[in-house]
Amino acid sequence: MMQITKPVSFENVVSMEDLSTEDVLSFIHEAQDFKTGKQIELKRPVYAANLFFESSTRTHTSFEMAERKLGLQVVNFDPSNSSLSKGESMSDTVKTFQAIGVDLVAIRDKKNEYYKDLIADPNVHVGIANGGDGSGQHPSQSLLDMMTIYEEFGHFEGLKVAIVGDLTHSRVARSNMEVLTMLGAHVYFGGPKKWYTEEFAKYGEWMPIDDLVEEMDVMMFLRVQHERIADDENGSFSAEKYHAQYGLTAERESRMPQRSIIMHPAPVNRGVEIADELVECDKSRIFEQMHNGVFVRMAIMTSMLRNRDLIKEEY
C-alpha cells in the first residue's frame, strides 16, 4: 500500500474542499499512527476550547478527548451561560478566547460557512477546527468515515459505497460523496427518491436498497429525523414503513457480500435506518467510527499544532 509520510500542516481545518487526495490520506495515516500509540510532546502548555454554539454531545466529547490525549489544556465553554445570550457575536466570542490565551478552537454552529469571516479576519489567529457548520461541512466526521473504510479495505479506488437516507439535510452525504469520488470510489445513493436531487445525481446513481445491499462494499446510512419522515408521503409515513422500505433489515443484511461493512454517523434510530439487532452486528463499524473519530481529531489538532510550530517531539 502506498504510504504517505508527509506530515500535514494546516492553519485551520474547516472544509474537506480544502484537502487534496494526499492530505486526506496523510490525515488517515496520522490518525492510524495515533491509534497505534503515537504521542506528541508540546513545546509549551497549549490551550483549546470547544465552542459548540449548536449542541452535539458526541462530536464535542470526541474533540475534548482528542485534545486531552494530545496533552492540550481544555477550557470550558457553555453557550447557554455565555455572553452569547447577551448578544455577543461569534467573532467576539472567538476573539475573547484568543485574548485569554486559547490557541486552538473546535467550533460547531448552525450557520453555513460561519468560519469564512473568522478566517478572513486579520485579528483572528487561533486555529479553527470545524466541528460542523449548518448543512455545510463536517471534516472530522468525513475523515473518520474515510479512516474506517481505509482500515477495512486498504484503499478506496474501485470501492462501491452507498449513501442511504436523508441526503438533502446531511453534511455527511455531501462531504463524503465528494471525497470518495476524489479517492476513486464509486458512489451510489439510496433512500426516499425525493431526497435524491440533481446535486447528488452528478456523483452517482440512485438504486433501490434491495439492489444496493447485494453490490456495495460499504452501506453508509444517514440518520433520519422523525419529523421529516412524518412530512413525507402525505403525512402517513411511519418509522416502521421507512424501515421496511429503505432501512437495513436482517433479511437485507443477510444478502450483503462477505467483506462489506455497515456505517452510520450516529446517533442511530434503532429500528428505522438499521434494525436494532444489526447496530452491533459483525458487519457494523458504527462504534469503530466513533473510536476512530478521536484519532482523526487528534490528527486534525496536530496539523494545526504543527503549523504553529508548537510540537517539540513526535514519537
Add this chain to the structure above:
Amino acid sequence: MKRIIANGQVLDQGELVKRDILIENGNVAEIAPSIPADGVDEVIDAKGNFVSSGLIDVHVHYRQPGQEQKETIKTGSMAAAHGGFTTVCAMPNVTPAPDSVNNIEALIKLNHTDGVVHIKQYATITTNRGGDELVDFKALKDAGAFAFSNDGNGIQKSSTMYEAMQQAAKLNMAIVEHVQDDALTYGGVLNGGAAKRLGMKEMPWVSETAQVARDVILAEATGVHYHVCHASSKHTVNVIRAAKQAGINVTAEVSPHHLLLSDANIKEDNSMYKMNPPLRGEDDRQALIEGLLDGTIDMIATDHAPHTKADKDQSIATASFGITGSETAFSMLYTRFVKTGRFTLSQLINWMTKQPASVFNMKGAGTLAAGQPADIAIFDLKDEHEIKESDYLSKGKNSPFTGETVYGGTVMTLVDGEIVYQK
C-alpha cells in the same frame, strides 16, 4: 545538436523537483536545477510539466507484415510516441513470422527504418507460432531477437515448452508466454459473470492459471527466465507469488485494462471490452493491483492490439480479441490510480520504465540520467481532457477508454534527443 528542456518537474527520490535537462548528441548530458542556454540550439520550455524517462512497453502488436490494414510499424510506433513510450517490444504474430534468421532480419530492418521509437523484436518459439517444431534459438538470438514468444497462442505441449526453456536458458534469453491452455478455454470469450449475463461462452480462469502453474515448474527445472504476459486472474497472481518465493526466475506483466476494468464494466454486448485474456472479476482486479504493489507483478505492459473497424464492429461472440493501449495507458493509469492516491507517481513510472528495463536487461532505457540516451516523455498532469478517437495515431480505434476524461496527456516525446511526438 544541443537542446535544453527547461522548467520541467522530474522525479527525484519520489518527489517532483524543478530541473533543466541538457541534451547533447542524443544523450542526456546534464540534469540540474538551472542550466544556462549559452550555445544551445533549442530551448524547449516544459512549463512546469512532468518530464519522465520515456516509457517502455514490452508488449505491443504491430501488424506488419501481413495485416497492414490494422496497423503498420509506422502508425504503431507513432501511437507509442503519442503515449509517451520510447521503447516497445513487438510481438511476433505477423506474417511471415520472425521464426527464421531471414524473416527476423527483415523485420528488424523495417522496425528500424519505419519506427519512430526504439522497437525490439520478439522471435517465435516454434515455426510459424504453431506446432511443436522449435526455432533455431541461437541463430535468432544472434540475429537480434529480444526474447522468445508465441504471443497470441500458448504452447500446448509440455515437452515443447520444456525443450524451448532449456534452449533459451542456455542462451540467457527469456521465454515470454501468452499463457493459455486451449483445451481449457472451451471456446469461451468472457469471464464467468459477464458471460452468464450476456449469454456468451465463458473462458474460465483455469485456462490461464493451469498453464502458468505448469510453466513455473518447467522454469524451475530449466532455470530459464520465464515471463508471464498479461496476468488476468487472482489465481495466477497467487501462483506467481509462490513461485517467486520459491526462488524461481519468473516475472510478470499486467495490462492497464486488467488494472482499470473488471467484467462488471461489460454492461452490454460491446466488443471494445473483448480481449484475451478477458476482463475478470473485481476480486481479480484487486489481486492484480495488490500483486503490483507487493512486487509479485513486475511491470505494466499494454498488449496494444489494433484492429480494423470491421473486425470489431461485431458482437463479442465473433469480434476479434484485443484493444489498443499505447495512447491511453499513462493518462488512464495516472488519472485512476495516482490522482486517487492508490499509487504514487513514482510507483507508476517505475512499473513503466525502470522495471521492464531491469527485468529484460535493456541497456540505455528506463532511466533519466546524465549519460543515458535522451528518451524522454513530457506529460501535462494538470490539464483535464477527454480522450477522443480523432486523437489516435494508431490505425486501431478499438479502445474502451475513448470518451474518458483524464489528466496526464503527452505534451512531447523525444527519442535519442529528437522530437518524435509533439502535441
